[in-house]
Amino acid sequence: MENPSKESLGWNAFFEAQRNLSFDIARVISEHKNNYTIVIPSKGTFNAQITGKLLFCSDSTTELPKTGDWVHCTVFDNDTVFIHEVLERKTVFSRKSVSSHGQEHVLGTNLDKIFIVQSLNENFNPRRLERYLAQAISSGITPVIILSKADLCQNLDGYLNQIKEIIQKTTVIPVSTVTSIGIEKIKLLINTGETIGFVGSSGVGKSTLINTLTQKNALKTGHVSHYDNKGRHTTVSRELILLPEGGILMDTPGMREFGITADENGIEESFHELSALASSCRFQQCTHIHEPGCAVKEALEDGSISKHRYESYIKLKREAERFSMNNFEKRKKDKKQGKLYKTMKKIKQKR
Ligand SMILES: Nc1nc2c(ncn2[C@@H]2O[C@H](COP(=O)(O)OP(=O)(O)OP(=O)(O)O)[C@@H](O)[C@H]2O)c(=O)[nH]1
Numbered sequence: 001m002e003n004p005s006k007e008s009l010g011w012n013a014f015f016e017a018q019r020n021l022s023f024d025i026a027r028v029i030s031e032h033k034n035n036y037t038i039v040i041p042s043k044g045t046f047n048a049q050i051t052g053k054l055l056f057c058s059d060s061t062t063e064l065p066k067t068g069d070w071v072h073c074t075v076f077d078n079d080t081v082f083i084h085e086v087l088e089r090k091t092v093f094s095r096k097s098v099s100s101h102g103q104e105h106v107l108g109t110n111l112d113k114i115f116i117v118q119s120l121n122e123n124f125n126p127r128r129l130e131r132y133l134a135q136a137i138s139s140g141i142t143p144v145i146i147l148s149k150a151d152l153c154q155n156l157d158g159y160l161n162q163i164k165e166i167i168q169k170t171t172v173i174p175v176s177t178v179t180s181i182g183i184e185k186i187k188l189l190i191n192t193g194e195t196i197g198f199v200g201s202s203g204v205g206k207s208t209l210i211n212t213l214t215q216k217n218a219l220k221t222g223h224v225s226h227y228d229n230k231g232r233h234t235t236v237s238r239e240l241i242l243l244p245e246g247g248i249l250m251d252t253p254g255m256r257e258f259g260i261t262a263d264e265n266g267i268e269e270s271f272h273e274l275s276a277l278a279s280s281c282r283f284q285q286c287t288h289i290h291e292p293g294c295a296v297k298e299a300l301e302d303g304s305i306s307k308h309r310y311e312s313y314i315k316l317k318r319e320a321e322r323f324s325m326n327n328f329e330k331r332k333k334d335k336k337q338g339k340l341y342k343t344m345k346k347i348k349q350k351r
């Protein structure tokens, strides 16, 4: 698609309401530090930079443009493009960084669906699935579970039963890029103008699947070692890929750990059968760990909920609580610094 329309790039009423006609609009396709590749509807692809004002007036790095963002920009004669502003995001899909003190790390923005990919071998892990699901649900993004490498699997029903224990409502699609099973079903889930993020561990076949869907080798795929079946880290920068039939795909680098930034409501929603029980606990603020009259503990004891599921619930709730507390403190600090900068700038301008 040479010069895609704004609708095929995912523009809709939500963004139209924020439109400032003195600027061009563009969608961020990829980011490399402070350089961005953007697509301006009907004009094409450009390299862009952010204005100093945007850089310095942002309270935190999560406010700077990310892959998937819609931005206001200006194209100068010599094709230099400056991004002035990031439009409010419809959704943000993040994870907690493993390295940098549990900070929020934005993986992609304005996603409509998340395809959570796990391969049907030792990569399959219901506990990790719960994490991805909680994160997607609390971000307001529809999750879809993709079980890849179905050609290698002899016991599909066994895997499906394990998933049934966690979720009932989410769509689950077994798929193989070798036999093409499931590919048509996936295509049906990708509507024009919708942005789909792919997440999952390294080596599960995200890039291969995206290549199959785009029918060209746009992304390089790596090889999984024959010995341990662990994928190499091959996907480095996130990029939006436009499908000729409509729909926008976003690959993310494979991750070993996926820390959640979900809020507690998101956890409650993705563990709905446990939160339904929690309303019958004797104490309103029940932690479901040691309180008397705890309906959750009772269900655990009589076997109506599994130990695994209970442990995930408690663990993710605690993680969400810790993240929101740290984040609150951090935002307060960032805001202070942002304000300080703005005040200094004003003083300078007055001189
Ligand atoms: N048997 C089988 N192998 C597959 C399938 N899909 C992908 N593979 C293989 O799995 C390996 C990893 O695939 P990638 O697409 O690079 O995996 P990825 O999830 O993108 O990995 P990262 O980029 O590291 O995140 C490659 O050797 C693929 O050929 C499948 O359906 N069946």
Ligand SMILES: [Zn+2]
Binding pocket: 278, 281, 282, 286, 287, 288, 289, 291, 293, 294, 295, 296, 297
């Ligand atoms: Zn309780």
